[in-house]
Amino acid sequence: MRVKFVRFWCMYLFLHLIDNVSLQDSVSVEGVVGGSVILPCSYKERKLNTEEINVFWRYKRKNIFNYVKVYDIEKGKPLTEKQDAMFKGRIEGPSEDADGNFSLKLSDLRLTDEGQFLCDIPDVDKEHKLTLLVSAMTTTVSTPNSTVNGRSCSMRAQPEGVVTFLLLFWSVVFCTLSE
16 A cells, blocks of 8 residues: 555656656747747738737736736737736737737746746637746856866856656655655
8 A cells, every 4th residue: 555655656756757748739939037039929821811810819827727918919900008018018919010020029038937938819710828937147156266277267156947857766766765
């Protein structure tokens, strides 16, 4: 009974750790805190009439079920008055002559921007989903008098991924030793 319990938890932990990386079916866009990203969305099958250019961008945080308004285009005109406060002043929409390109530029990235974005073009029944991944900036750590062959040395520290790696490593060790 104990072995089955341990195997169950080992499998659960393993699947949980790889879930966010390998089981996603949407496009991923990666950015760095303080930087900017392009959130892609386009419709190129045919040229849309102005009346058909209705595009609705929505955002949903991880583990939250409701979407918030990011940016809307109705009948070819951008509408931002009901835009969620977290995106005010950070979204650059497409130009009016974008010719089917409805991509957005999101600037001044924050860790809280990480989540799922949805670009819905209802008049042509198109929906684009993408996941935005935001990481902390890579930091360089230098120690005084750290030299090798007369050159100064530095080390890059990337905290994201280290915890996942350690959890996966120790779960494999634990699962191997417990059998």
